[in-house]
Structures are given as structure tokens and as C-alpha cells.
Amino acid sequence: MDGSRQLSTRVCTGAQWLLQALEEEGCEVMFGYPGGAVMPVYDALVDSSIRHILVRHEQGAALAADGYARASGKVGVCLATSGPGATNLLTGIANAFLDSVPMVAITGQVQTMVMGTDAFQEVDVFGMSLPVVKHSYIVRRAEDVYATVREAFAIARSGRPGPVLIDLPKDVALASAQARAPRFKHGTDRRGESEGLMRARALLATAKRPLLYVGGGVGMANAEGPLRSLMRSTGLPAVYTLKGLGSVDPDAPFNLGMLGMHGNPAANHAVQECDLLIVAGARFDDRATGKLDTFAPGARVLHMDIDAAEIGKLRKADVGLRGKLGEQLPALAQPLQISPWLQRCRELKSKHAERYDAPGEGVFAPALLKQLSEAGGNRLIVASDVGQHQMWVAQHWRVPRAAAHLSSGGLGTMGFGLPAAIGAQLARPDACVVCVSGDGSIMMNIQELATLKRYGIPVKIVLLDNSCLGMVRQWQELFFAERYSEVDLSDNPDFAVLARAFGIPAFTVERADQVPAAIERLLEEDGPLFCHVKIDPRANVWPLVPPGKSNGQMMGCAA
Amino acid sequence: MSVDFHIELDHSEGALLRLLGTIERRGFALLNLAADKPDEESYVVRLRLAGERDPLVLCRQLERLVEVRLVKVVPPPPEPPPPPGFQATWL
Numbered sequence: 121m122d123g124s125r126q127l128s129t130r131v132c133t134g135a136q137w138l139l140q141a142l143e144e145e146g147c148e149v150m151f152g153y154p155g156g157a158v159m160p161v162y163d164a165l166v167d168s169s170i171r172h173i174l175v176r177h178e179q180g181a182a183l184a185a186d187g188y189a190r191a192s193g194k195v196g197v198c199l200a201t202s203g204p205g206a207t208n209l210l211t212g213i214a215n216a217f218l219d220s221v222p223m224v225a226i227t228g229q230v231q232t233m234v235m236g237t238d239a240f241q242e243v244d245v246f247g248m249s250l251p252v253v254k255h256s257y258i259v260r261r262a263e264d265v266y267a268t269v270r271e272a273f274a275i276a277r278s279g280r281p282g283p284v285l286i287d288l289p290k291d292v293a294l295a296s297a298q299a300r301a302p303r304f305k306h307g308t309d310r311r312g313e314s315e316g317l318m319r320a321r322a323l324l325a326t327a328k329r330p331l332l333y334v335g336g337g338v339g340m341a342n343a344e345g346p347l348r349s350l351m352r353s354t355g356l357p358a359v360y361t362l363k364g365l366g367s368v369d370p371d372a373p374f375n376l377g378m379l380g381m382h383g384n385p386a387a388n389h390a391v392q393e394c395d396l397l398i399v400a401g402a403r404f405d406d407r408a409t410g411k412l413d414t415f416a417p418g419a420r421v422l423h424m425d426i427d428a429a430e431i432g433k434l435r436k437a438d439v440g441l442r443g444k445l446g447e448q449l450p451a452l453a454q455p456l457q458i459s460p461w462l463q464r465c466r467e468l469k470s471k472h473a474e475r476y477d478a479p480g481e482g483v484f485a486p487a488l489l490k491q492l493s494e495a496g497g498n499r500l501i502v503a504s505d506v507g508q509h510q511m512w513v514a515q516h517w518r519v520p521r522a523a524a525h526l527s528s529g530g531l532g533t534m535g536f537g538l539p540a541a542i543g544a545q546l547a548r549p550d551a552c553v554v555c556v557s558g559d560g561s562i563m564m565n566i567q568e569l570a571t572l573k574r575y576g577i578p579v580k581i582v583l584l585d586n587s588c589l590g591m592v593r594q595w596q597e598l599f600f601a602e603r604y605s606e607v608d609l610s611d612n613p614d615f616a617v618l619a620r621a622f623g624i625p626a627f628t629v630e631r632a633d634q635v636p637a638a639i640e641r642l643l644e645e646d647g648p649l650f651c652h653v654k655i656d657p658r659a660n661v662w663p664l665v666p667p668g669k670s671n672g673q674m675m676g677c678a679a
Numbered sequence: 680m681s682v683d684f685h686i687e688l689d690h691s692e693g694a695l696l697r698l699l700g701t702i703e704r705r706g707f708a709l710l711n712l713a714a715d716k717p718d719e720e721s722y723v724v725r726l727r728l729a730g731e732r733d734p735l736v737l738c739r740q741l742e743r744l745v746e747v748r749l750v751k752v753v754p755p756p757p758e759p760p761p762p763p764g765f766q767a768t769w770l
Contacts, residue, residue, distance in 0.1 A: 246693060250700050255745040258692055275745055305745070429739035 127266065127299045134262035135164035135293040138226070138286075141269035143169055147197050149188060149546050151181040151539075155201025156241060158228025160293035173546065173575065176567035178205050180539040182212020183565070186221050187540030190526045191501055192547035193342070195222040195276050202228045203241030206287075207248065211533060213283045214252035218530025219363065220340060222281035224272050225253075231291040232260060246287050254282030262292050266299035274304050280427040281340060317451050319439045320422050324452055327396035327420075329461040332356050333379070336363025336529065337401015337425055339522025343445035347400065348372070350449050354456050356398070357465045359387035361408050363529045364401070366519035374465055380408040381665045382511040385678070386468035388671040391416050393464070398452070399423040401445055404434040405530070414670035424448045471678060474516065481631050485509065485584050485655050486516040489556065492582070492639050493517040500524060501544050501553045505537030505561030508590040511661045513556050524551075535564025541579045542571055552580065552643065559585040559612050569622035572648040580642045581624075581650045583615055586657040594660045598675075599667065619650035626650035681710060682734040685753045686724045689746040690716060697744055698724065705740055706732045721748070727755070 132140065138161060142150070151173045154162045165172055175181045178200040185196030196216070200209050206227040216223040230239040246258050255275045257268050265288065272284040324330055338347050344367050351358060357374035360367060368375045377384030379391055388410075391397065397419040402408070409415040412434060423430070423437035424445055431440035441448055478484035489512055493500060503526040504513040510527060519525040526544055528536040541555035562583055572579055593607040619626035629638045629651060638651055662676030688694050695714065702709065707730035714724045728734070734752055741750045 247696065250693065250697055251704055256693065260692075280743070427743065429736065429743055431739075432733065433736050 127301055129298070131296050131298055133160065133164065133294055133296050134259070134265040134288065135160040137262065137266040137299050138269055138288065138293070139164050139168040139170065141266045142197060145270065145273045146194065149173060150197040150199055151175055151184040151188070151543065152199030153178050153181055153201070153205060155205045155228065157202035157230055157290045158199065158205070158288075158293075160290060161199065161226070161228065161288070172199075173542070173571065175539065176570050177565065178208035179211050179535065180542075180565050180568045180571065182209045182223070182225060183215060183533070183536050183539035184543035184546075184568075185223050185225070186212060186216045186219075186536075187503055187526055187543030188547045189216070189221050189223055189543070190540070191523055191544035191551070193523065194547070195224055195273055196543065197224050197226070199226045200228070201241065202230055202245070203243050205241075206245035207243060210245075210249060210252065211531075213249060213285065215528055215531045215533045215536060216283040217252040217254065219336065219528065220281050221283065222276040223283035224269070224276055224286065225283055226286045226288060228293070229258070229287045229289040232289045233291070235289065246285065249285050252283070253285045256285040256287070258287045258289070259292055260289070262295035262297035263300050265292065267302040270302035271304060274302075280337075313441065313443055316439055316441045317448070320441060321452060321454060323396055323420060323422050323439055324398070324456070325454060328458065329394045329464075330356060330396040330398060330456070330458065331390055331394035331419075332358035333391070333397050333399045333402050334358050334360040334364040334367050335400065335402025336361065336522070338364060338367040338445055341401060341426065341445040343367075343401070343449055344522060346446050346449040350453055353453050355458065355462055356456070357390060357462065359383070359391060361402050361405065361529070362514050362527055364522070365514055365525045365527075366522040370518050370520060374462065376465060376469055378514055380671065381410065382515065382661050382663065383408075383665075383671070384515070385472040385663055385674055386465070388665070388674060389468050390465055391419075392670070392672045394419050397421050399425070399437075400449065401425055403430045409434075410665045410671040411669055414672070481633070483629060483632050483635060483653055483655050485653070485659065486512050487632075488582075488635050488639075488653065489513055490516040490518070491635065492554070492642065493519070495639050496552055496554070496643055498524075499550070499552050501526065501548060501551045503527075503537050503541035503544055503553060503555045505555070505557040506532045506534045507558045507561055508586070508594065508659070508661045509556050509558045509561075509584045511591075512584075534561040537561060538565050538568045538579070538581065541581075542568060542577055545577050545579050553578075554642070555579055555581045557581060557583050558590060559583065559587060559609055559615070560589045562615070566618070569619060569624055569650075573623040576647060578647050580648070581619075582642070583650065583652050584655050585612065585615060585652060586655050586659060587612060588657050590657070590659070591661070593657075597660070598664070615652040616650065619652070624648050624650045626652060628652040628654065630654045680731065681727055681729045681755075683753045683755045684724075684726045684728065684734075684738075685749075685751045686726065686741065686747060687749040688722050688724065688744075689748065690720050690722050691746055694722065694746040695724070697746065698741065701740060701744060702726070702728060702737065705737055706730050707737060
């Protein structure tokens, strides 16, 4: 039903208009937590078709909405009350902002007459969230609620996606009014694009060592197909960022792997040697580039992005193309004479192939992740937390498409994994969603095990437990003279017992010979399942570009 | 290095806060600001900013704000002539 046709005659409360607009935007699931100022919305929710998932902390709501959006391509929706409910959402909103995830976050607010008086549970979430939203609203009239929601969705999903906050005072949610029609802003400036494309093609035609640098923008633009076609037709080799993982065909012969701090040496060396860097939906993030002024030192740059503000922000582009990657990438296709370069890429890839023959009886996490992802195949979606395990997933998990890998790339939010997996599973009930977490990260949102149990959400959790904050410990070992400071977590709870206390079946793996049975159980068993894996606390993530160094100066790899 | 901007934007709640916050977070200091409200629906803002980063990148970062309609880097207005007998003193 298109409710906008009835706007001129119907009178509803602000809360009812909010839900009607959400329904018309196709919102089927929202994640939230009730409280005083948002009670009118929860009251209206009783009559709504939208499925509300009650999380156990508002941060879980925002991160679940984020995971839902990443897995589905739709706008994720979260809802919280004013004050602490709103501030608890902020980390998840920031996470969505840094990774360009479409989200609408709705917060209750105190009544307009007491706003600005330090009323109970009043915070200026509009002001607090300004740096981490694409846009935001305080709705001050019931007649504006419907249009605001519709406009917020349009903004969240258009261009470079991002989160939009709607702060809804309680009296506005309770007031009745007719709704005004939304006012959508349109317009894409395509001036100069055809000329830029010609220059881009000319750059590529003259390059001897061209290389694709693929970012998260490719997946978000649904441009995986065009990218893969371009690679097949031209033979162009590619490297990718953490968020670009899955956009490049994992089986492509010139998929050189992830670049950057924990990237594949083949990828990093190829970047350093290329003479044309074709940047597709990436932003020269410092984790990808290492020391920026030494990154791709001999390369000209062709930068393509939906967001013009990214072009030239950190590295000057010889040609910058603002627009849709799905249209731009095919336009680059042409015969290339780059056989010597492809031979060099072949050599790099062969020389730096991953090894999984770790000695000892303990569990080698990279091998477990590789085996699990290969056994699960294309039906798997992995939601990774943040830390060493996140990098192991990026290095060793076979990711067949971008939406099958959920990771907090920009903000690096410990605690992302479990709620994101919940969101992804609800978005994709046909998928087998695996949350890979660490013993530091899992405790950041452990309460969401209760959400798994309540709704019977069949997320499989693989907890890689090294009894410490592994990534921080690794840096203290390597760059702070082994002065270990506040990284010991050896007093962790027994995670299997903890999971069972939430009603989640759980088991523990301590030896490599237990891994095959664990993988089988994870892939075969219905319902949620918690696999607690004990790993060596001394294990490090290799290779590594030391901070402040060039990507050509990696530690822990063949020279 | 200082640079002058002419910006036109919607008159909506938080628009100026969002604009000025973006400018400062992106590494520019505000040296001078003049804002006018020519009608009920718009602001016109003239800013002088100081910063080491590329002002054209800032232009694009401001253009993507939803309320912003137009951003232009403009030449600084001519200095008014000093009054007779005035001698500038720099502290």
C-alpha cells in the first residue's frame, strides 16, 4: 500500500506515522529496546507488521541493524529511548558511518517543552551524533514524522550510504496530525564523466603494470559482476581491502589477496611495483596503505568512487571518476598487453602462498577457519569481531561474495560480531551465519546470547580464545619491548558453561584432531551453537607491516 | 594558508552546526564567519578558513552534506583602505 496517497485525509499519531512510513519503506525487522521516551512508538508497534527484535543492549540493536543491512542490502533500522538508550546506540551508528552502511536509527526524546532543561533521560543525541551520521533530524511536529522517515531512508541508501538519525520527542509521537508529503532531493552531477572515462581508458591502455585496488564500494554498488567480468576480459590483477573482501572472485587467477597491514605480501608487493593503480570504491585507508607517501610509489592513479569527496582526499588522482562503479568498470574493458606483469604477479602469488602446516597438537586458527569456510561453501556468511581473529578471517576465510563477509572495518568495533551475525541471520534465513569472535570481543556484547536464545536464531559462534587481548599483546610484544600491560584475560569465564547458562548448546575444542568433528557439528546442527576453541596465547598474526612503515617492509614473510 | 568560501544551505535545524563541525573536523580553523538568512528557507554563509589541506577536498566534503546547496571557493574581499593617518600594527 502506498500510504502517501492517503496523507491528505488521515489523522494519526506521530508514532503511527513513523511505523507506517517504516512499513512503506519495506522495513520488516527492526532491532530495539524500549524505555520511557519511546513508549508511544512501542505502543504503536503492537499494531504493526514489523517484527521487532528485543536486544539486551542498545549497542546490540545498532550493530544488529548494521549486520542486517550488510547482509541484505536493505536499510537497517534500530530503535532506542532517550538518554542512555540513545548514547548506547552511538557506537553502532558510528560503525555504520565509518563503513558506509545504510541505517535509520530512531531515538525517543523527552517532550519538546522540556528539551534543553536537563530533563530526566535527556541528552542532545542530535548534537552528539553529528560527526557520525550522514544526516539527522529532530522531528518537532507530528505532521513531519512520516515525511522525515521517508526522506531519511532515501538519504541512508542513496549515493554513498550511511546512517541517518531521527530523534522523536515523546509529545510529537503522541500528537495527532495529518502528514505532509516527503520532499526528496535528487540529482547526480555527471558533468565531465565521459571525458574522464576516455582519459581513464587511455591511462589503462598505456600502462605496463596496471592493478585494481578494490574497496568496499564495489560490493555496496552491486558491482561485483562488472568487476569480475573486467578481470576476466582484460586479465587485470587485483588486490582488495578488508571491506573489498569477496568482491574479487576468490578463485580468480590474479586475485592477489588483501593488501595492507596484515595483507598478503603478494598484494603489497604488487601495489609497490604497479605503474597504474585503478582504485575502485576504496579510500586509501591507513591500514591499507601503510606509510602513505611510500604507497604505490611509481603508480599513476585512476580513482573511481560514488563519493567525490574521496577522490584526491589522501592521494592525488591522475584521473578521478565520480559515479556508479557498475557503469564505470565495464567501460574500462579493452585488450591489454601486460603479459610480463601477469607473469610477475603469478610469481608473487606462488611465492607468498599461505601455509597451513603448523606443528604441534594445538588448534591452528588459520587452518580451522580455512577448513570451515571451504566445508560450508557459498551458503556461509561470516560476521567477524575485531582483533587477531578478524585478520585471520580476512586472510584465510574463503569469501565468495562481498555480502558474505561482515567486518567492522573503519571503526574496528569490538563486540560487532555477535549482534551483526544476528542481524545477518534475520536478513538471510537461508544462510548459515557464523560469528567468529575472540575472548575479548565476545564479552563486549555477550548479553546478545540471550537474543539468540529468545528467537532461536541459528547463528554458529566460533570463539577463538587465547586468554588475552591478542592483537594488543602482539603489538606490545613487537613494538613495546614485551612490556605487557592489561592484556591478560586468563580469568575468563568458562565460555561453554556461560553459553549453556544462556540456553545455547556449547562445546570446547582444544586440539587440532578435534577440529574436523567440530566443523561437521557446526555445519550440521540446527539452531544456535557455541564452539569454544582454545588457541595458543602466543600466536601472532603474520605478516605485518610495522606502524609507520611502507607496505614493502613486511615482517613475518618471505623476503 | 587561508581561503574564503561562499556557501548556501537550507535553513534547517542543525545545518550550521553540521557545516561548522565538518569544517573543523576536516582540519580547518575558522577565522571569520558571516551568515545571512535571505529568506525563510536558506542561509548564505561566508567563511574564511585556515588549513594546510586541500580546500577543494573540503569543498566536496561540504557538498555532500544534505542541507548544502552550493559551495564555492571565492577570492577574498578587497581590504578596506586604511583611514587617513592609520598605521597597521602587528602584535
